[in-house]
Amino acid sequence: MEPIRAAIVGTGNVARLHAESLRELGEDVRLVGAVDVDGDRLTTFCDRHDVPARHRDLASLLEKDRPDLVHICTPPGTHYDLALACLEAGSNVLVEKPPTLSLAELDNLIEAERRHGAALATVFQHRFGTGALRLRAMLDSGVLGRPLVAICHTTWFRNQAYFDVEWRGRWDTEGGGPTMGHGIHQMDLLCAILGDWTEVSALARQQARRMETEDLSMAHVSFANGAVASVVNSLLSIREESYLRFDFERATVELTHLYGYGDDDWRITPAPEYADEVMAAWQAGSSGVPSAHRAQFAEVLRSLRMGTPAPVTSAESRRTMALVAGVYASAFTRAPVRPAELSTDSPFYRKMEGNGPRW
Template sequence: MSVRVALVGTGTIAGIHAEALRGLGDRVDLVAGVDVDGALARSFCREHGIPHAGTDLARVLQATRPDLVHVCTPPGAHLDAARTALAYGAHVLVEKPPTLTLRQFAELSAAAQHSGRHVATVFQHRFGSGARRLRSLYQSGVLGRALLALCQTTWYRPQEYFDVPWRGRWDTEGGGPTMGHGIHQMDLLLAVLGDWTRVSALARRQARDVDTEDLSLAHVSFADGAVASVVNSVLSPREQSYLRFDFTHATVELTHLYGYGEDAWRVTAAPGYEEAVLGAWHGGERGVPSGHRAQFAAVLDALEAGERPPVTLSEARRTMELVAAIYASSFTGHPVDPDDVAPGSPFYEQMQGGGPPWRIVARQEVA
């Protein structure tokens, strides 16, 4: 039986969602597209063969009764769209970042619990076969103990990129590259290494005329004893997304930009571990690139089995807390631990806490 899916927000990312969902064949029935821009919604639905276009989410949900709603709006609209979908009995898959703040994230979690429906967040880099292999081999002990990791999102966004009114603003985007760009690599870092325990960070607004940071650097300690260096930037002309994990038995590297296949991975075994490490790496699941389709298939599998779809709220919260911790350490000048971004902290209320140490750009209100 097909899962009925509605898309809320019909911009660029929604097109990627629609194509990935179409790739799942008769497992999915795309029933509606919703956008505050009616012309955009109608054009989108015509392009993707979706029968119902509308501007009022509640009315569309009442008319079409989807099983699952994909929230593809700008980040500032995620919470309201997700709560509306939950109120009409739909499960929700929300693009990253799921909310603008940890307080909003708690409100989303409460709404999901009250509704009895599931909410998952899009972190598609977890779902390529290479990432699944890495997690499996680490958890099984083949790679040995985790020692050191490097997590780099060095992208380039010119000033014109921020002409879109909601970009580069704390109140509508939630942060800069730490929140909106590097969060994918940081989520995969956490998916492999688990809980973080301490963060020392630095954020700067070096070159872009925005409210948020345009780069950040962090040292992160993990519960298992590993440490990581994290860099996020939108100022880097030679763009790269890079993850490196140094284990006692091997180094595993992932180099790509916006998504990866098998050729993006490199494994170097420590002396004496070549046969065990390389045999296990090349013998595992292969051939699935990272991407929305792989995650969407996993979401459908979970819903059909009556399980929580990935990436779950508890997993997404850990990633959001790391983002908040990077801002907290950057703007207070002190190392922070998870308690420093818990309820009662200004960085729980908003990612920038009491505000960054630079002036906020005067901007028009976003409608």
């Protein structure tokens, strides 16, 4: 079987994880080319990771190397144009989070997937650790009972210097602050476990940093299955943590980590009367895989081989992006928001900040 031909666009920080993860996946995939507008970065990256073809623009890569899969690792404001060009050339796309700056852009890419028969997947690696897979399987089996309450905290710290990088902290380049750029990972996992959300009430603040976007948001989110979640996205929290907690009828399940988890970062506390059955299911569940890029890439490659939609599919990432848009829409209109209100005539459909933030 020929290896899948992968390429990387943008050879900065996160691209290193992509190249290393692809290499770890062995003969199934080959990194055939890379693109960066910065020639020095491109050279250093390609030398370090043995990438044969080097390009200063995407068009040249698509024409000469014809990759099966293009990893987009550039700043968020560039994702849409680059992903569209790949889909139009018939190459599948694996784009770093956030996939686009707006729901409107994402819907255009979904339309392009249909037109050109290529697929768009988004990197949300925390869905792929075995802890999350085990939790989802237990929820589906009914052993945990109904989900009732959830907590989803991204309490991270970024000092003012972090926002000196030209594309950070701006609506037009990042599409938002910690809600869009950081907490989106945890909110995506929340949605992967709890499913469709039905209403969000939120606030957003510029609490301490000088930047265009929020540095803090807080939200209450209702889900179709009846669960309610409390969400915090902060870049002001000196003891940093990513924390998810799910209170089911028969157990509390918690995940505490920062940028990636292993099995040991999960904790389950069963209700005494269900302890045997819950703990038996927990111990029998899948284990051993941390929530790293590699775990997701393995699933992406498997899907490409089988001709099934690669995860996280555009439909799944759209639900998470709609929750992000819903947080901003609720915060800036000071009203609860339902998914249907984020339709094409909503200003929050075209831009995460709508007609402009209202602090």
